[in-house]
Amino acid sequence: MNAAKPDPVSLSAQRERAAYYERIAANHMTPLWEVLHALVPTQPKSPAQAAIWRYAELREQVLEAGRLISAEEAERRVLILENPGLRGQSCITQSLYAGLQLILPGEVAPAHRHTQSALRLVLDGEGAYTAVDGERTTMRRGDFIITPSWTWHDHGNLGNEPVVWLDGLDIPTVRFLDAGFAEKSELSSQQALHPEGDALARYGANMVPVDYAPKPADPTRVFVYPFERTRASLQAIAHGASDPHHGFKLRYVNPATGASPMPTIGAFAQWLPAGFETRPVQATDGTVVVCLEGSGEVNVGYQSWRFHESDVFVVPSWQALQLRADRDALMFSFSDRPVQQALGLWREQRL
Ligand code: GTQ
Numbered sequence: 001m002n003a004a005k006p007d008p009v010s011l012s013a014q015r016e017r018a019a020y021y022e023r024i025a026a027n028h029m030t031p032l033w034e035v036l037h038a039l040v041p042t043q044p045k046s047p048a049q050a051a052i053w054r055y056a057e058l059r060e061q062v063l064e065a066g067r068l069i070s071a072e073e074a075e076r077r078v079l080i081l082e083n084p085g086l087r088g089q090s091c092i093t094q095s096l097y098a099g100l101q102l103i104l105p106g107e108v109a110p111a112h113r114h115t116q117s118a119l120r121l122v123l124d125g126e127g128a129y130t131a132v133d134g135e136r137t138t139m140r141r142g143d144f145i146i147t148p149s150w151t152w153h154d155h156g157n158l159g160n161e162p163v164v165w166l167d168g169l170d171i172p173t174v175r176f177l178d179a180g181f182a183e184k185s186e187l188s189s190q191q192a193l194h195p196e197g198d199a200l201a202r203y204g205a206n207m208v209p210v211d212y213a214p215k216p217a218d219p220t221r222v223f224v225y226p227f228e229r230t231r232a233s234l235q236a237i238a239h240g241a242s243d244p245h246h247g248f249k250l251r252y253v254n255p256a257t258g259a260s261p262m263p264t265i266g267a268f269a270q271w272l273p274a275g276f277e278t279r280p281v282q283a284t285d286g287t288v289v290v291c292l293e294g295s296g297e298v299n300v301g302y303q304s305w306r307f308h309e310s311d312v313f314v315v316p317s318w319q320a321l322q323l324r325a326d327r328d329a330l331m332f333s334f335s336d337r338p339v340q341q342a343l344g345l346w347r348e349q350r351l
Contacts, residue, residue: 008259016298044318048093048286049085050106052302055123055310060099063265071107072188072323078102078167083314090171092314093286095336096265097171103128103157111154116174117219118153120145121166121225121332122308127159129313132223134193139165142292144228144332148219148262150181154189156192166290166312168334170264192206199223200316208256219262220254227292234271234330244307245350247272247323259338268335272296272325280320280351285335287315294329318350 009017022032032039062079072076078099083092092098101120105127120130122139127138133151137143147153157163174180202209204222206262212224230250232255238248249270252261260266271279272294289298295308299317315321335341340346 007064021056026249031072037182044284044316045095046286046316047085048091048314049084050303050314050316050317050319051084052298052305052307052311052313053081054308055312056101056308059164060123062102063162066102066104066162071103071109075112076101076167077107080214081312081314083316087317092288093172093292093316093336094175095170095176095286096288096317096338097167097169097310098288098314098332099167100164101155101167101250102162103155104162105157105160107157108188109155110188111152113150113152113185114182115149115180116169116171117149117264119262119265119267120170123164123166123290124184125161125163127161128155128157128163128165130155131190131192132199134190135194135198135223136196137224138196139163140227142230142330142332144225144227144230144267146219146223146261149264150221151253152190154185156189160294167267168288170281170336171304172263172334173264200226204255206255212256214254214256216257216259217263218257220256222255222261225261225268230269231330234269238271238273242273242276244279246270247278247325262338264336264339265334267334268329268332270333272323272329274325274328274329277324278322280322281348281351282320282337283337283348284317284346285337285340286317287313287321287333287335289313289331289333292330292332294325294327296323296325296327296329297323297326299341 013014055070059136078101080090081092081098089098124142128139130145131145132147132153200223234248242248247270252267291307291309291311297306299322300315
């Protein structure tokens with residue numbers, strides 16, 4: 001890092017090297033020494049940028065999509081939240097995808113399955129459902145719903161208002177690994193195999209079926225984490241001691257294993273009482289943050305924004321994050337942390 005700079009290179013030596021690079025390029029080779037420091041940086045320098053999507057400004061444009069294309073035709077009517085530093089790549093961080101999905105009354109987003117894992121965070125409207133492997137769950141604001149890899153899923157809206165939720169998927173991760181498979185179901189809506197609430201009763205009440213023995217990386221069979229439970233937990237712990245960097249923050253788990261709900265995406269819920277200001281913290285997992293309640297200000301690196309309900313912002317890897325709530329704030333977030341932890345790569349630096 002502080003090593004002496006090498007001598008400047010003469011013009012003739014530079015020309016000789018350039019000609020050499022051209023000759024070896026014909027054999028599909030390129031010199032490491034021109035790219036070594038970019039390949040092996042002293043610390044993460046993500047091409048992703050910090051950015052915010054303000055729901056109040058986006059809502060009309062999301063609803064407009066409903067007049068241009070049906071959910072049936074689109075298969076999934078979603079506006080992708082593209083990181084401004086990664087345009088054209090359909091990602092919000094290098095490893096994660098996010099989008100706003102709209103479903104209108106009476107519509108169905110037909111059943112399919114894919115190796116990509118998905119989460120939904122319900123933002124706007126009531127009356128929609130997601131069905132996962134034969135069980136429906138009614139979607140309510142703040143509910144965190146998952147469709148693990150290769151599970152059948154379809155969405156519908158039985159109510160009388162448009163419903164919008166945030167999708168989070170590991171699409172870029174699966175693309176990076178070239179491990180994407182998908183198939184469509186013959187039936188656009190799955191047949192109900194279990195009554196609503198069945199999975200939560202079997203797997204989400206500090207018990208599991210007597211002969212259930214999950215493998216460590218299995219996703220949870222609990223596919224909905226109801227908002228009221230999350231909120232009640234955060235409110236209860238908010239009577240205790242806070243963490244100066246995180247306020248009151250919990251991570252969602254697979255209750256049968258303690259691991260993240262799905263192996264590729266970690267999710268978190270955080271409570272910041274009015275007036276609470278977190279100390280800055282940086283972590284290697286680029287993170288998507290959603291404000292579910294309250295309002296405040298966020299600093300990411302050198303940028304700062306005000307945020308309100310249903311706003312989404314992204315914190316790239318290793319950029320310092322600081323939050324200040326001016327009203328009691330409930331924040332949901334997700335990242336690739338479980339992947340980095342499984343690989344021994346995850347780091348957090350409290351500043
Ligand atoms: O709801 O199944 O935003 O397959 C992107 C791909 C949502 C979904 C997305 C998908 C879905």
